[in-house]
Structure formats: structure tokens, C-alpha cells
Amino acid sequence: MHDEKIDLSALDPARDAHHWNQLVESVVARALARRQPPLTIGYQMLTWSRPILAIAAALALVFGIRELLLHDRMAHARPVAPAFVLANWAANNERPDTTKILQVLGGSNDESQ
Amino acid sequence: MLERQVTATLVIRAKGGDPVAFKELVQTHLRAAFSVALAILGRPSDAEDIAQDSLLLAFERLDTCREPERFAGWLMQIVRNQARNALASRRLRDVPAQEPTEELSSNLPMTDATAFSSQLLVALNSLSTARREVVLLHDLEGWTHAEIADALEFSEQMSRQHLFQARRELRKQLDGEDVEAQHA
Numbered sequence: 001m002h003d004e005k006i007d008l009s010a011l012d013p014a015r016d017a018h019h020w021n022q023l024v025e026s027v028v029a030r031a032l033a034r035r036q037p038p039l040t041i042g043y044q045m046l047t048w049s050r051p052i053l054a055i056a057a058a059l060a061l062v063f064g065i066r067e068l069l070l071h072d073r074m075a076h077a078r079p080v081a082p083a084f085v086l087a088n089w090a091a092n093n094e095r096p097d098t099t100k101i102l103q104v105l106g107g108s109n110d111e112s113q
Numbered sequence: 114m115l116e117r118q119v120t121a122t123l124v125i126r127a128k129g130g131d132p133v134a135f136k137e138l139v140q141t142h143l144r145a146a147f148s149v150a151l152a153i154l155g156r157p158s159d160a161e162d163i164a165q166d167s168l169l170l171a172f173e174r175l176d177t178c179r180e181p182e183r184f185a186g187w188l189m190q191i192v193r194n195q196a197r198n199a200l201a202s203r204r205l206r207d208v209p210a211q212e213p214t215e216e217l218s219s220n221l222p223m224t225d226a227t228a229f230s231s232q233l234l235v236a237l238n239s240l241s242t243a244r245r246e247v248v249l250l251h252d253l254e255g256w257t258h259a260e261i262a263d264a265l266e267f268s269e270q271m272s273r274q275h276l277f278q279a280r281r282e283l284r285k286q287l288d289g290e291d292v293e294a295q296h297a
Contacts, residue, residue, distance in 0.1 A: 006283055008253040010230040013147050013161060024143060027165050028136045031172040035130055 117182040124181035127172070139168055142185060145254050145264075146192045152245035153196035154203075155238050157230075163199055167192040186264040236286035243267075244279035251276050 014020040082104045089096055096104075120141075126134035146167050150160035171178075171188050178187050237245050246265060250256040251272075256264075258272040265272070 003277070003280070005252045006248065006280055008233060008249065010233055011151065011157065011249075012144075012253060013157065014144060023161070023165065024136070024139050027139045027143065027168050028132065031135055031139070031169055032130075032132055034169065034173055 120184050121181035124175065124178060124184045128175050135172065138184070142188055143168060145185065145250060145256065146188060148249035148254055149189050149192045149246055150196045152237075152242055152249050153193065154200055155234065157234075159199060159203075160196075163192065163196050167195045170195065183263065185260070186266065189264045232287060233283075236283050239286055240279050240282055244275045244282070247272055247275040248279035248283065252280075 009015070013023075085104045088094075120138075123134045123138050127138055143164055146164035147160050150163040150167070151157060154160050154163065167188065171191050174191075178184060180187070237248075240248070243265075247261055250261050250264070251258070258269045258276070261272045262269040
């Protein structure tokens with residue numbers, strides 16, 4: 001009959017129970033050691049540096065965008081301001097004195113020089 | 114082999130770093146890993162090394178085991194890959210293939226048990242890898258055809274066929290050797 005089990009127990013590595021138990025213990029110990037993070041200063045710094053770097057990058061991004069937006073607004077606001085004052089004066093038929101005009105246009109006069 | 118649900122629970126606990134779960138998984142799967150490695154490599158000492166390495170690798174990659182209830186199949190795939198890589202390296206080093214008998218006969222005193230181990234290894238060596246895997250997992254490990262089929266990813270019917278053929282070929286080999294020994 002070919003359906004009868006073949007006795008392969010001669011190849012059973014667990015026949016030597018002591019050796020086999022040592023093998024099991026060794027695998028478990030090595031597996032656990034590999035999963036446990038090393039307690040070195042370098043490793044701890046590395047594990048802390050990653051979230052800190054991520055937070056710093058996020059903050060830099062937020063502040064960077066904010067600065068860009070503010071800068072953009074200021075850049076648009078500066079040339080409009082004197083023109084707006086002059087337009088107001090014209091609309092209201094006002095005749096400001098030279099000092100006021102120079103105050104409003106002061107920046108552009110300095111730049112032209 | 115453990116029930117699927119029990120295995121799944123152990124894997125989940127091991128993922129959380131539970132040493133007891135680790136130990137239980139090693140105790141229940143190291144022999145099967147050894148059998149599959151032996152089927153590919155043919156040398157018990159190499160198979161033992163590969164079985165250990167594969168379990169360590171599996172535990173390192175445990176988070177990638179998506180179906181914890183199929184841990185055995187996932188592990189056996191790792192064992193097969195590791196064993197095939199080891200076999201390829203061994204072939205590159207040009208080590209002759211039929212060393213299981215030499216390994217046993219040269220390192221140990223030739224008792225009846227070691228002589229029989231040698232005979233078995235030589236006989237197993239004449240089978241295809243798939244037949245060796247099935248006969249070792251079934252007749253040495255006591256796995257069912259359903260478990261073998263699930264772990265090695267072929268049908269139960271195929272597992273039965275492999276086992277039938279493997280046993281027939283092994284008997285032929287072993288009986289032939291007995292007859293030769295009697296004539297000698």
C-alpha cells in the first residue's frame with residue numbers, strides 16, 4: 001500500500017529535544033532583540049530628530065507661505081497708496097500744498113535720485 | 114498546526130511585541146520551516162540555518178503580513194525564497210549536490226539511526242522538490258492536505274497526488290536499498 005505514512009522521524013530535527021529547545025529560544029531571543037529599538041544615544045536622537053524635523057518643516061512652510069502672502073500684499077499696496085491719495089485730491093478738487101504732495105510722493109522722489 | 118484564528122491572534126500579539134506569542138509561533142512553525150527548507154536544500158544543517166533565518170526575517174517583516182490567519186503560507190513563501198537563494202549561492206560555489214549523505218557520514222559516528230537518515234535523504238533527493246515538500250510536511254510534520262495546499266498554494270488534489278507519488282518513489286528507493294544490502 002502506497003497510502004501508508006512513511007516513517008521520516010529519523011529526519012526530525014526535534015529528536016534532540018535539548019538542541020531543538022535551544023534553537024527555539026535562540027530564534028525568539030534574536031527576533032525580540034531585532035524588534036527592540038537600541039538604547040544608544042545616537043538612536044534616541046535619530047528617533048527624536050525625525051518628528052522634530054517634520055514639525056520644523058511644517059512650521060517653516062506655514063510661516064513661509066504667510067510671509068509670501070504678506071509681502072505680496074505690501075508690494076501691491078505701496079504703488080497704489082500715493083496714486084489713491086492723488087486721485088482723492090483730484091476727485092474732491094483739493095489743492096494740497098507742496099509739503100503734502102512731497103510727503104505723499106516722497107518715496108518715489110528719493111528713488112529717482 | 115494551529116487553527117487559523119489562533120494563529121491570527123498570535124500574529125497580532127507578536128506584531129505588538131508580545132514575547133510569548135513570538136515563542137508560540139516559533140514552536141509551531143520552525144519544524145515546518147525546516148521541512149520546506151530541507152525539501153529544497155537536501156542538507157539538514159543548511160535547512161536548520163535557513164529555517165531560523167526565515168523566521169527572523171518573517172518577524173522583521175511581520176507588519177507586512179496582511180492575512181495573519183495565513184501566517185504559515187506567508188512564512189513558507191519566505192522559507193522557499195531563502196532556501197532557493199541559498200541553493201543558488203551554493204551552486205555558485207560549486208559544492209557538489211549530493212552531500213547530505215557525506216555530511217551525516219563524515220560528522221557523526223555511523224549508527225543505525227544516522228545510516229537510516231542518510232538513506233532517507235538520498236531517497237528524498239530522488240524526488241521532485243514539490244513531492245519532497247508534501248511528503249515532509251505530511252509525514253514528518255503531520256500537516257493535512259488542506260493545510261499543505263493552503264501553505265504551498267496548490268490544490269488539495271495536487272497535494273494528494275504528490276504524496277502518493279512521493280511515497281511510492283520513496284518505498285521503491287528504500288526497498289531497493291534493503292534488497293541491495295541483503296545481497297551484499
